[in-house]
Amino acid sequence: MSELQDNNILLSVRDLKVAYRVGSKDVMAVDGASFDVPAGAIVGVVGESGCGKSTLVRALTRVLARSARIAGGEAFFEGTELFGLSEPDMNKLRWRDIAFIPQSAMNSLDPVYTVEAQLHEVLMQRGGMNRKEARQRSAELFEMVGIEPQRLRDYPHQFSGGMRQRVAIALALTLEPKLIIADEPVTALDVIVQRQILDQLKELQQRLGISVILVTHDISVVAYTCDKMVVMYAGRVTESGDTATVLTAPFHPYTMGLYNAFPDLAAAGGVLTPIQGAPPSLISPPPGCRFAERCPFCQAACRTVVPALIEVSEGHNTACHRVAEAADLRVKAAATETWEANA
């Protein structure tokens, strides 16, 4: 664990496994995920629905569905291993050190209380403030996220979707955490509001020097916002590294395919190339690389041997048997025919 000595790493996740109980079987929604979150960075966790990205970040807060459990691995937050903490100790970290913005801010706010009451609850019960301090801090927080403090007395339904998302960000910031985990914070929003929220999040992150884990299915959101990215596929991390490096010179065929399938408004016309097939069932996952079935570069070994996540250059990791040929595969992956041949 050389990462533990590294002062710049705020959170280090190692071989995390999360299982859901389905009938009498365990389904591994996250099956051995490792990545680091540096201090003061925004890390994007990107993948398709069902890839385990939401489960992964929820496991870090240890707030999981009743049928789910952490089945292995470690997560070091400033050197403290989170999964070994007692529940009261973990609870001390929540809000204060690690704050969570759930997927839909619309449902995360209590409809029968004013947003002020909800901010005060956190500030007074968790932060130990008195009412006067809480009132002052609430107003500050609202200003920080760009809402007029007069609106503190409003109820959640009186806010638009974008405003509610800002309220959720304000809530996450209440106790000045070191890490904010945001699960699809802009998914249901229109592009203009999405852009404004992302700008806000980025500005606050830079001003306060905090770290953010941003979960999304949208690689353009990652490209716009994140310093680093982690690509997940069917419960595993397939690639991770600096956003610029991963997007411009991906090593994993899945990342290459995702990039091809994504519309790029800045590029001329062009063709969108789908990845054939669908992700495998996690109830009986394939024995080798989970992307093998959809991968145009699949070889015999890919179907039987699980590729390890290895470092291809500093801070850039990939789990693919054909990493040595990545430059060549990148050229082939850019052609639509490559992906059609696999149909």
Added chain:
Amino acid sequence: MNDTVPTDVTASDASAEKALVTVENVRMHFRVGSPLAALVGGGASVVKAVDGIDFQLRQGESVGLLGESGCGKTTTGRLLLKLMEPTAGRIGFDNQNLADLSGAALSAFRRKAQLIFQNPFEALNPRFTIARALNEPIANAKVPIGERKELIIRAMELVRLSDPEQYLDRYPHQLSGGQLQRIVMARALILEPSFIVADEPVSMLDVSVRAGVLNVFRDVREKLGLTAIYISHDLALVRYVCQRTIVMYLGRIVEDGPTEEIVREPLHPYTKALVAAVPIPRPDQSHEPLPIGRGAPDARNPPSGCSFRDRCPLAHERCAIEMPAPTRVGERLVHCHIYDE
């Protein structure tokens, strides 16, 4: 853009030959709030979901209807399919007035104009097999039983479901999102319509399968020469399937023209913000602040004059007084005072 001299035009002169759909000054107003509140003098108010729009769709044209949630794009789509009656205005389809259709003529229209739903996971009855789901529209259209299976198979082949027989006895939950959306498309196409309204057809799908569905939509539309409206909030997707785009804001059209030109050089201040807001999947993109004011459009209380003026960085006095008329700039119609003075 400034090399063309803007001239005032009425929307109806846009090359009228072979217009399949004509929309003339259409309005759709919804009354909101409780009737009781209205009685005691409280605020039953009116939301002008669509507030005076004009456009035409030429035969075989594919047009994107672009805008934020609440701009009236879905309502417009529903009006075009006669799923609701407009408060005012006229919608023509194939030289008939939609409002006049009834009986056999209405049935014929229903066959010719079809909707592709947004959410494939909800568009199909979970208790119907795929065969039954596809059989329903052709049974309603009284296609002889002997011909039905062939039609079903042909429709499935059209949307590139390989080996279609395998799906017939399956239920929706046994199919992936991409497969389901193709079934939804096959169902819309099975009666050989001439007009399709697709309402955000890929918004529920994952990125890796989205491209496949869009490719099918694009190819089928071209192959059959269908006239199509593609409703979306995502310009990158609209651009992929539509040559022309109509941008809406608060129930009105703000810009209408060739999609590529709108992407390259948006004219209306709202379109400029919309184009600038689309994130691109590259690390080297612009992080300039958006040229638009904060806040959200309020459909109950739109501003006077131009409905965008309260968020527009270029608004001046005239914008508050006068609603901008469409102005022709090159191949585009722009509803903004910058271009008509």
